[in-house]
Amino acid sequence: MNNVFVYCEIEGTTVEEVSLELLTKGRKLATELGVELEAVCIGSGITGKVEPQVIPYGVDKLHIFDDARLFPYTSKPHTSIMVNLFKQEKPQICLMGATVIGRDLGPRVSSSCTSGLTADCTSLEIGSYDDKKAGKHYDNLLFQIRPAFGGNIVATIVNPDHRPQMATVRSGVMKAEVLDPNYKGQVVVHNVDDFVPSTDYVVKVIERHVEKAKNNLKGAPIIVAGGYGVGSKENFDLLRKLAEELHGEVGASRAAVDAGFCEHDLQIGQTGVTVRPKVYIACGISGAIQHVAGMKESGIVISINTDPAAPINDIADYVITGAVEDVVPKLIKYYKQNSK
């Protein structure tokens, strides 16, 4: 009762990185609240496979639901499991990845539990809240912090009266850290049919094609990212050249993706990938908070922008005032000349 729950996303029998990140965060929240951390793993043939992947993150209790019909993911069976499990366990907090699955499942579960759900949180904290209208004070609420309104503001959302307090978080926003490789957690393998009516299995996945990500943005030590100020697809190729020289990866802001300068999977920011490279070279990126949310943990930020007052310059270590098509070729040239 009253524990912190994490829904673990599973591809085949492998728990996704985003879920390990959430377990790490969930462990910290549970410790702060003085409660236990529980994980839910739903899939096919996962018993015996997921326990060692999950428990070292400080999971006190692992709920396993194993049935051939539970993978690939479909909405209704996974929803029924979560909703019926929550009826028994009454968690106070539930975290899910802001992935395609988490964003399909989360709203459905929250609607069923009439509980609040905050999407794409960039930070989660515990704190107190005064409802001035109702004159009520609440302690130990989950502060769900996220950019809102196209990223121009940051809102702190609370769910004072409804449980569980639900939040989704994008991959890469939190950091995964094993708590103790020998952590002792209880494992409960549930009888799936007690949770899922057979009528739930009506949506059929008839074909499925998953490939590993084409780029390695998340792990790249150097990222050259382009924004709307890059100006064209051709200019974007300059960034690719620079990235290649530096042995880095290219990324982009939403504006550059929307303008068609590059493909969608390069998008960095709140609705894209979150990165923490050693060096981040922002080319023609103004620095909307949604973008900054996805790169603010970068080591050194170099901004190239014609606008000396671009917001991103405020978080940059180096600001080059100039046009991308002018500066980037120079960077390539002098890098070639000066490096061995």
Add this chain to the structure above:
Amino acid sequence: MSLNIVVLAKQVPDTRNVGKDAMTPEGTVNRAALPAIFNPEDLNALEQALRLKEQNPGSTVSILTMGPPRATEVIREGLYRGADCGYLLTDRAFAGADTLATSYALSMAIKKIGKVDIVIGGRQAIDGDTAQVGPQVAQKLDLNQVTYVEEVLSCADGKITVRRHIDGGIETVEAPLPIVLTVNGSADPCRPRNAKLVMKYKRAMAPMEMPENLPYADEYKRKPYLTVTQWGAADVDADLNQCGLAGSPTKVKAVQNIVFKAKESKRLGSSDSEVEGLVQELLASHTIG
């Protein structure tokens, strides 16, 4: 077979092209600086709905939107592109709704519309980016859902087959009707307005939009399709405790304008010597190379 299709559409402030005047000095949103538009992904959804209508003669495409009277603009926009009719869900009781209260109101309106085969909307709206309303409507109606749809491949014999995006790939899914679908922005764009339909529907209005001394009053009597159906909370039998602020479990505790933590940044121009100097400095500190 003929289908009854409801398109969920939202009028949103255009947050994609935000200028410096989008925020007031007090840190609130300057709505006047942001034009109101048809939520982009809802247009992708409308296109899929219109194609289904073409492939299934006798089908009806209705636009359902919740918002203030001026949100009727998205209904007109839908009619210009081939939708058959629209429903404006408007009531002060709906104000301040989070996604849960919104989906409750929409689900009550869909129940009122009657036997619906497909509810289709954009994956998410650009002012909130939550992607929650579609699945929450599906849950409230106890319907199956398929989110992140790229394309409807076929719809026959009470079954629909769609191609959808998943993390790192694609999936083809078959599901029975009725169903709720949410469509990605990467799906085919919506067809443009049809000039004849613009002529036909340009005076379409919801009752709350109509001025007191309505010009062409006779025309509205002769052409009932010019009056957009307008429903309040009572019209859809909505429980007021589940609407608007009262029905929203999430509360906004605080809103902050973003202030970046200013770093001590080194500023330079784009001359050759300055760029070379920077490259040498970064190489010397092993930042790059």
